[in-house]
Amino acid sequence: SSTEEPELRSPILCILGHVDTGKTSLLDKIRSTNVQGGEARGITQQIGASFIPVENIRDQAKDLAERLKFEFKLPGLLLIDTPGHESFNNLRSRGSGLCDLAILVIDIMHGLEAQTIESINLLRMRKTPFIVALNKVDRIYEWRPCRNVDIRESLKVQSRHAAQEFDSRVKDTVAQLAVQELNASLYWKNPDHRKYVSLVPTSAVTGEGIPDLMVLATQLMQKIMAEKVTYRDELQCTILEVKTIEGLGATVDAVLVNGVLSEGDKIVVSGFGAPIVSTIRSLLTPPPLRETRVKTQLIPNKSVKASMGVKIVAPGLEKAVPGTSLLVCTEDDDLEDLKAQAQSEIDSVLNDVETSGVGVSVQASTLGSLEAFISFLKKIKVPVANVAIGPIHKKNVMACSIMREKDPKYAIMLAFDVKIEESAQQAANDMKITIMSEDTIYLFEKRLEDHFNAIKE
Ligand code: GDP
Numbered sequence: 001s002s003t004e005e006p007e008l009r010s011p012i013l014c015i016l017g018h019v020d021t022g023k024t025s026l027l028d029k030i031r032s033t034n035v036q037g038g039e040a041r042g043i044t045q046q047i048g049a050s051f052i053p054v055e056n057i058r059d060q061a062k063d064l065a066e067r068l069k070f071e072f073k074l075p076g077l078l079l080i081d082t083p084g085h086e087s088f089n090n091l092r093s094r095g096s097g098l099c100d101l102a103i104l105v106i107d108i109m110h111g112l113e114a115q116t117i118e119s120i121n122l123l124r125m126r127k128t129p130f131i132v133a134l135n136k137v138d139r140i141y142e143w144r145p146c147r148n149v150d151i152r153e154s155l156k157v158q159s160r161h162a163a164q165e166f167d168s169r170v171k172d173t174v175a176q177l178a179v180q181e182l183n184a185s186l187y188w189k190n191p192d193h194r195k196y197v198s199l200v201p202t203s204a205v206t207g208e209g210i211p212d213l214m215v216l217a218t219q220l221m222q223k224i225m226a227e228k229v230t231y232r233d234e235l236q237c238t239i240l241e242v243k244t245i246e247g248l249g250a251t252v253d254a255v256l257v258n259g260v261l262s263e264g265d266k267i268v269v270s271g272f273g274a275p276i277v278s279t280i281r282s283l284l285t286p287p288p289l290r291e292t293r294v295k296t297q298l299i300p301n302k303s304v305k306a307s308m309g310v311k312i313v314a315p316g317l318e319k320a321v322p323g324t325s326l327l328v329c330t331e332d333d334d335l336e337d338l339k340a341q342a343q344s345e346i347d348s349v350l351n352d353v354e355t356s357g358v359g360v361s362v363q364a365s366t367l368g369s370l371e372a373f374i375s376f377l378k379k380i381k382v383p384v385a386n387v388a389i390g391p392i393h394k395k396n397v398m399a400c401s402i403m404r405e406k407d408p409k410y411a412i413m414l415a416f417d418v419k420i421e422e423s424a425q426q427a428a429n430d431m432k433i434t435i436m437s438e439d440t441i442y443l444f445e446k447r448l449e450d451h452f453n454a455i456k457e
C-alpha cells in the first residue's frame with residue numbers, strides 16, 4: 001500500500017564565517033543567479049530571508065543533478081539574508097537552534113581564521129549541521145574561471161599548477177579542521193555525511209560551485225534530515241529583530257519555522273520586564289520581485305504559512321526581546337500559562353549564572369547572543385555573576401561594583417554588542433570599573449586574558 005508522502009517545509013539556512021570570506025557576496029551570487037533566467041521562476045524576497053524555489057535549483061544545477069540522479073522533494077531553501085552570528089544566534093527556541101543547516105564560509109586562500117573557529121563553536125553549541133563553502137577558488141594562481149559551472153567541471157579545465165595549488169589548499173584546510181576535531185572532505189569524496197563535514201569549493205565572483213552548494217544543501221536536508229523539515233502545524237516562530245517603523249509603529253521581523261500565523265491572532269512575546277500580550281495587526285511581506293521595479297511598500301497577508309520570513313505589526317512590540325519565541329494564544333490556551341512560558345524563556349538564560357555570586361557582569365543585545373556569550377565564557381572558565389540584555393545603564397554598573405568587595409578581579413563588565421549609556425560610563429569611571437566593549441565574541445578572549453594576567457602581576 002502506498003503511504004502519502006509527508007509535507008516538507010523549506011529548510012532554514014544561515015551563512016556564517018570570518019569577516020571578508022565572502023558571506024555577503026555568496027548570498028548575492030546565489031540570489032542573482034536565481035533571479036536571472038526569468039522573473040517568474042525567480043526567488044521570492046521575504047522579510048529577512050530569500051526563498052529559493054526548488055525549480056530554480058533544479059534548473060541551475062541540471063547537469064549536476066542528472067549526474068547525481070537526484071530527485072528534488074523540498075519546496076526550496078530559505079536563506080537568511082543577514083549573514084553572521086547575530087541572526088544565527090537568534091534563530092533559537094528554548095536553547096535549541098532553529099537553523100536547519102548552516103553554510104560556513106572559509107576563504108580558501110586564508111584557511112581557518114578567528115571567527116571561523118568561533119562559528120564552529122556556535123554551530124556545536126546549537127548542534128547545527130553545516131557544510132563548508134571553500135570560497136574564492138578563483139583567486140588561485142592561474143585559475144581559469146568557468147562561470148556558474150559546477151566545480152568538478154571547472155576543475156577539469158584547470159592547469160596542472162592551478163590544480164596542484166587547489167589540492168594543497170584543500171589539504172591545508174582539512175588539516176586545520178582536524179585540529180578543531182572535525183573530519184572534513186571534498187563533498188563528492190565524502191564517505192559519510194554524518195561523520196565528515198563536506199567542503200564545497202566556490203567562487204562568489206565567477207559562480208563556480210554555487211550549483212553544488214545548492215544541490216548539496218537540498219540533498220542533505222532530504223536524505224539525512226527529512227524528519228526535521230517535515231512540516232508541523234504546531235507553531236514555531238522566533239523573533240530576529242525589533243524595529244519601530246514610521247507609520248507602522250512597533251514591528252518585529254520573525255521567522256516562522258512551523259505552523260500558520262494569521263491577522264488578528266492573539267500573541268504572547270517575551271518582553272524586557274514582562275511578557276507582552278498583543279494582537280497581530282498585520283503580517284507584511286515584500287511584494288513579488290516583478291513589482292520591485294517601482295519601489296512598492298510591503299504588502300499585507302491574511303495569513304502566512306511556514307517556513308517564511310515575515311514582519312509582524314502589533315502594538316506593544318517595542319519591548320520584545322530578539323531571540324525569543326512568539327507564541328499564539330488560541331481559544332484552547334491559557335493566557336497565564338503562555339505568559340509564564342514566555343517569561344521562562346528569558347529567565348532560563350538570565351538565571352544561568354554562578355550560584356556563588358562571584359563573577360564578571362555580562363550584557364548582550366539579544367537573548368540569542370547572550371546565550372552564546374555565556375556559553376563562550378563557560379568554555380574559557382570565566383565565572384559570570386550578573387547578566388542582562390540591552391544597553392548598559394547605571395544600575396548595571398552599580399550591580400557590578402558590588403564585586404569590588406567580593407573579588408575585585410571580577411569587577412568588570414563585558415559589553416557584547418550593546419550601547420553604553422553615558423551615565424553608565426560615567427559611573428564606571430567614578431568607581432573604576434572597566435567596561436570591555438566588543439562586537440565579536442572572540443575579541444573578548446585576549447582582553448580577558450590580559451586583564452587577569454595584569455592582576456596576577
Ligand atoms: P563578508 O564580510 O564575509 O560578507 O565578505 P564580502 O562578501 O563582503 O567579501 C569581502 C571581499 O571579498 C569583497 O571585496 C568581495 O568582492 C571579495 N570576494 C568575495 N567572494 C569572492 C570570491 O569568491 N572571489 C574573489 N576573488 N573575491 C571575492
Ligand code: MG
Pocket residue numbers: 023024025083
Ligand atoms: Mg558581509
